[in-house]
Amino acid sequence: MNKQFEFIVVGAGGFGSSCLYHLACRGVRVLGLDRFGAGHDRGSSHGDTRIIRQAYFEHPDYVPLLRRAYELWRELESASGRELMKICGLFLAGPPNGEAVSGTRLAAQLHGLPLDDVSLTDFSNGSDAGFSGFRVPNGFDALFEPSGGYLHVEDCVKTHLQLACELGAEHRTGEAIISWDSDGQTVRVRTESEEYQASALILTPGAWASHLLGNVPGMPELRVLRKTLHWHRVRSNVYDVNRGGQGFFFEMPYGVFYGFPSLDGQTLKLAEHSGGEVVNDPLEIDRSLRDSDTQPISRFIQEVMSDVDPVADRHSVCMYTVTPDSHFVVDRHPEHRNVFFGAGFSGHGFKFTSVIGEALADLAINGKTDLSIDFLSLARFQS
Ligand SMILES: Cc1cc2nc3c(=O)[nH]c(=O)nc-3n(C[C@H](O)[C@H](O)[C@H](O)COP(=O)(O)OP(=O)(O)OC[C@H]3O[C@@H](n4cnc5c(N)ncnc54)[C@H](O)[C@@H]3O)c2cc1C
Incomplete structure (x- = not known):
């Protein structure tokens, strides 16, 4: 050898x-x-999917890297003949001065990226499949990034x-x-x-x-955090990726939540980005589903997603490795x-x-x- x-x-x-x-x-x-x-x-x-987006609220300096990342994903698709990246748009909502909304607006403005304000009338318009599946809390701004989507991880x-x-x-x-x-x-x-x-x-x-x-x-210090991914049954086709369903990201007062359109017409995946318990040994991480994992997700579904079962169908455990x-x-x-x-x-x-x-x-x-x-x-x- x-x-x-x-x-x-x-x-x-x-x-x-x-x-x-x-x-x-x-x-x-x-x-x-x-x-x-x-x-x-x-x-x-x-865990099937990862969100990809360009109007990067975490820091606008990531945007040039993201432009190249998109090119490279498309090149990898051409070289392999496989679909790896699906652009379906990303719906993002939160307080106007919150990190997600203000950071997304800033990155889009600095780098000339397409970003649409979503008005309340877009929600009442039943023909707009993606938005009609969400209830946006009062006082929130809602944005739509057409270049958002997901990767088959x-x-x-x-x-x-x-x-x-x-x-x-x-x-x-x-x-x-x-x-x-x-x-x-x-x-x-x-x-x-x-x-x-x-x-x-x-x-x-x-x-x-x-x-x-x-x-x-x-x-x-690199802190490893335990994170859970949750698949829930959908009760209608408003989240279906083939009918205009999109990725979503919500900065709520009790946590940050995100998810994906339904890929199979039966379930969709969502998760909490905030929080997470520190993991001492990644090989020994607890992979069971706890009440403390499901409670915030169920609350988010009940408040925001009109046509999703709040009880999880299946789950997976994953890890973030976080810098200060x-x-x-x-x-x-x-x-x-x-x-x-x-x-x-x-x-x-x-x-x-x-x-x-x-x-x-x-x-x-x-x-x-x-x-x-x-x-x-x-x-x-x-x-
Ligand atoms: C639940 C969850 C949701 C996420 N959502 C998103 C998202 O929507 N969009 C996004 O962009 N990012 C997202 N992320 C973050 C993203 O997935 C991670 O940043 C990325 O996958 C990390 O890749 P990695 O190569 O660092 O780790 P890994 O893919 O885990 O690779 C590390 C590899 O190193 C190997 N290894 C380590 N030590 C040893 C050793 N001593 N000997 C042999 N092998 C070793 C491991 O076996 C492993 O295969 C999410 C992460 C999680 C957990």
Whole structure:
């Protein structure tokens, strides 16, 4: 078995699979290692769908990256012949001065992105399938972002991995990485049974970042949060993606909730973005459904969604890995010039996996990237 590579990517989930693909596209000899198989449900990249949008309320600096992310998702669709990204629009509502509404307006204005105000008459108009399924609280603003939509999350990961392998990358699963080190020229990666060597290492370990990146000087605390995804039965076809149903995002006084149109005509998926219990060991996370998970979701459904059963049909448990400012950390290791990492994607990273994978491949091969990732550097935590 070959143990010598030019590049090794540790963690072949959302970001690692994309990095592996972009490295393989450039013809280098690359190995991707993971404890679990392609598109598994033990980390942060599972549960059918992820929202993608451009008018980014979290920070307008993400918008150039998002433009490139959209291009790369379409390129991956062309290369694979699969539908990975569906643009169905995103309906967003909250207090006018709240983070979601004001941040979305700001990002759209600064970057000239299409964004529509939704008026109350749009709700009473029964022909408008998407909006008629929602009751917007008094005093809220409602916006519609036509370029919003969703990604088929497991298919995105599997497609990156499959195409990477077709281009010559190696992807090994069932390999738990115990440790790594670098002497500046060579990196050594030790798993339970093997030791691999390469000229450069890219670490994308998701919820396990503290284990593999904990000793990086200046790395902030990365909090892992337990999150639940809920599938509920729909009682009418107003949420159906084939009848104008769209993604949604609501900043409520008691939490932030988001969801997807119904893909199968039977159920739709929704979740709470706010909150979440700290997870000490991601391998031991509680995957049962608790009353404290369902109560806020049921309340949101009863107040906002007229035609959805408030009792969950099924659920899944996932993890956010959150930095102190909720922005990502994508950088070179300050002590090892041939080690790079992407971490702390803070519960909003998946839509960026295509572009951050490209940026990490740029960094690993060229030591720099033209993509605008400076605002995601480690240095910001030192100021
Ligand atoms: C419930 C939920 C909803 C979300 N919704 C959205 C959304 O709508 N839109 C959006 O953009 N983002 C969303 N996100 C965030 C997004 O999904 C994550 O930011 C992204 O998936 C993280 O990818 P990752 O590559 O960092 O982690 P993962 O995909 O979990 O990959 C990390 C990989 O590293 C491997 N690994 C780690 N350590 C080791 C080791 N020692 N040995 C071997 N393998 C190792 C793991 O097995 C895993 O495969 C959501 C997240 C959750 C949990």
